[in-house]
Amino acid sequence: MAKVFTPEEVKAHNKSDDNFIIVHGDVYDVTEFKNEHPGGKKILERVAGKDATVQFDKYHKLSVLEKYKPKLQVGSLEGKAPAPKAEEPKPVAVKAAPAPVAAAAKISDEEAVTVHETFGDLIPYGDPGWYQSYHSPYYKATHAALRVEVREWITKEVEPYVTEWDEARHVPEKIYQQMGQRGYLAGLLGVKYPVEYTDRRVASVPAEEWDHFHELIVTDELSRTGSGGFVWSQIGGYGIGLPPVVRFGGEALKKRILPGLLAGEKRICLAITEPDAGSDVANLTCEAKLTEDGKHYIVNGEKKWITNGIWSDYFTTAVRTGGPGMGGVSVLLIEKTSPGVSVRKMDCQGVWSSGTTYITFEDVKVPVENLIGKENQGFKVIMTNFNHERLGIVIQSNRFSRVLYEESMKYANKRKTFGKKLVEHPVIRMKLAQMARQVEACHNWLENIVYQCEKMGTTESMLRLGGAIAGLKAQSTTTFEFCAREAAQIFGGLAYSRGGQGAKVERLYRDVKAYMIPGGSLEIMEDLSIRQALKVHQAIGMKL
Numbered sequence: 001m002a003k004v005f006t007p008e009e010v011k012a013h014n015k016s017d018d019n020f021i022i023v024h025g026d027v028y029d030v031t032e033f034k035n036e037h038p039g040g041k042k043i044l045e046r047v048a049g050k051d052a053t054v055q056f057d058k059y060h061k062l063s064v065l066e067k068y069k070p071k072l073q074v075g076s077l078e079g080k081a082p083a084p085k086a087e088e089p090k091p092v093a094v095k096a097a098p099a100p101v102a103a104a105a106k107i108s109d110e111e112a113v114t115v116h117e118t119f120g121d122l123i124p125y126g127d128p129g130w131y132q133s134y135h136s137p138y139y140k141a142t143h144a145a146l147r148v149e150v151r152e153w154i155t156k157e158v159e160p161y162v163t164e165w166d167e168a169r170h171v172p173e174k175i176y177q178q179m180g181q182r183g184y185l186a187g188l189l190g191v192k193y194p195v196e197y198t199d200r201r202v203a204s205v206p207a208e209e210w211d212h213f214h215e216l217i218v219t220d221e222l223s224r225t226g227s228g229g230f231v232w233s234q235i236g237g238y239g240i241g242l243p244p245v246v247r248f249g250g251e252a253l254k255k256r257i258l259p260g261l262l263a264g265e266k267r268i269c270l271a272i273t274e275p276d277a278g279s280d281v282a283n284l285t286c287e288a289k290l291t292e293d294g295k296h297y298i299v300n301g302e303k304k305w306i307t308n309g310i311w312s313d314y315f316t317t318a319v320r321t322g323g324p325g326m327g328g329v330s331v332l333l334i335e336k337t338s339p340g341v342s343v344r345k346m347d348c349q350g351v352w353s354s355g356t357t358y359i360t361f362e363d364v365k366v367p368v369e370n371l372i373g374k375e376n377q378g379f380k381v382i383m384t385n386f387n388h389e390r391l392g393i394v395i396q397s398n399r400f401s402r403v404l405y406e407e408s409m410k411y412a413n414k415r416k417t418f419g420k421k422l423v424e425h426p427v428i429r430m431k432l433a434q435m436a437r438q439v440e441a442c443h444n445w446l447e448n449i450v451y452q453c454e455k456m457g458t459t460e461s462m463l464r465l466g467g468a469i470a471g472l473k474a475q476s477t478t479t480f481e482f483c484a485r486e487a488a489q490i491f492g493g494l495a496y497s498r499g500g501q502g503a504k505v506e507r508l509y510r511d512v513k514a515y516m517i518p519g520g521s522l523e524i525m526e527d528l529s530i531r532q533a534l535k536v537h538q539a540i541g542m543k544l
Contacts (some may be wrong), residue, residue, distance in 0.1 A: 022050065150217065273518075
């Protein structure tokens with residue numbers, strides 16, 4: 001049981017070699033830590049034996065306490081109220097409409113709108129509306145339970161260390177393994193939960209009830225860390241490298257590699273981009289020639305900017321097996337241990353802990369059984385995969401925009417200039433309003449598209465939603481860029497230095513271009529959104 005102190009007892013520890021402080025009613029021994037304190041030991045010595053809550057809040061966020069509590073807290077002040085025990089939100093179904101109305105709208109019991117109890121910090125627009133008791137037709141009790149489960153894990157095991165991992169350019173392997181153990185990896189493939197290939201399960205959601213909105217929640221909650229590098233380290237390569245195997249790979253191949261991948265014991269990535277071929281996939285040049293006996297492909301070429309490639313065991317690789325253009329492209333699963341495969345890590349502007357990689361293939365022998373889909377029909381595999389990849393980018397970008405807005409709102413209610421809190425200045429409120437407006441617009445479009453994905457089959461969604469998803473990627477990433485710029489202006493110099501209160505803002509500012517370019521650059525997405533929409537609507541009877 002934690003020791004209880006009186007203020008007088010804490011006051012006795014007021015020397016350089018015996019330094020206790022009080023923060024939010026808890027007592028910390030910072031005697032040894034003062035030499036590690038980023039602001040220098042004198043700051044802690046000035047508040048030795050005193051309540052330092054005001055000084056702490058001025059320069060730090062509460063997440064700092066979560067990181068240092070285990071090793072520095074020695075007790076609490078007498079009379080401190082215990083923290084309220086978090087309760088799992090209990091969904092409350094809205095009463096059904098009168099019979100004639102319900103019948104006219106054709107609302108089934110499963111589609112009845114549900115209101116969930118409030119969840120999170122309740123900053124206006126800091127979370128999606130259904131987190132704050134607004135009505136939604138999309139979410140059930142399992143969605144609310146999953147939200148609690150993932151946020152608790154992220155808050156405890158991840159968020160306190162994200163800045164440290166980003167600076168180290170690496171996230172500990174145990175975190176990725178936990179993603180597998182907790183069943184999250186198996187639920188991030190844009191398909192039904194693959195129970196036939198794994199015994200891992202998500203604690204709060206029965207596998208048979210898993211849907212696209214559960215996947216949205218996991219990705220969204222991972223993104224609350226405010227680090228593209230962290231999110232990509234966990235699902236950047238996996239979320240785009242494995243779906244093609246699941247959808248188009250042979251059964252023997254899937255049985256061999258899926259169990260290890262879904263468990264978090266192995267890694268996979270997508271290798272499409274080349275030094276001279278990015279969004280222009282049809283012009284890739286990495287070559288795969290069939291051997292005379294027809295048993296292997298010999299692969300030669302390079303791939304660049306490959307997320308997670310440095311750690312991956314498998315590369316889902318686009319290669320040229322035929323003539324020029326999209327008709328000569330195939331997809332192969334290439335194993336890292338194959339002779340002739342070499343990788344080197346790349347240094348990039350942002351997403352530092354994502355493991356961006358340059359891959360070289362020199363006479364790499366690949367069994368024909370590793371062909372994903374059919375020879376020279378790999379373009380279909382790639383295009384089918386793009387919708388899922390881009391939706392992931394949208395979810396991340398939109399939550400990052402929320403993070404930037406939320407961080408700005410909290411800081412604006414704490415920081416004072418010219419005798420006023422920042423939020424009391426109209427120019428700052430205008431920035432916050434514009435950020436919130438764009439975030440909410442993106443999120444509502446996102447939920448609508450995820451609902452369409454839930455109702456449509458793979459082929460229909462690929463054909464009908466490609467343009468809309470491209471447009472939403474363009475909108476969500478430009479919103480991300482806007483929020484990063486405005487948040488940086490609100491934080492000022494704190495957003496220019498790494499770490500500290502502005503850590504998320506500074507980091508996300510660097511990550512923006514990693515979202516506006518990969519998965520189809522902004523300009524190509526905007527053009528594609530209209531071209532694809534015109535094709536679809538011409539097919540369904542458009543009248544101009």
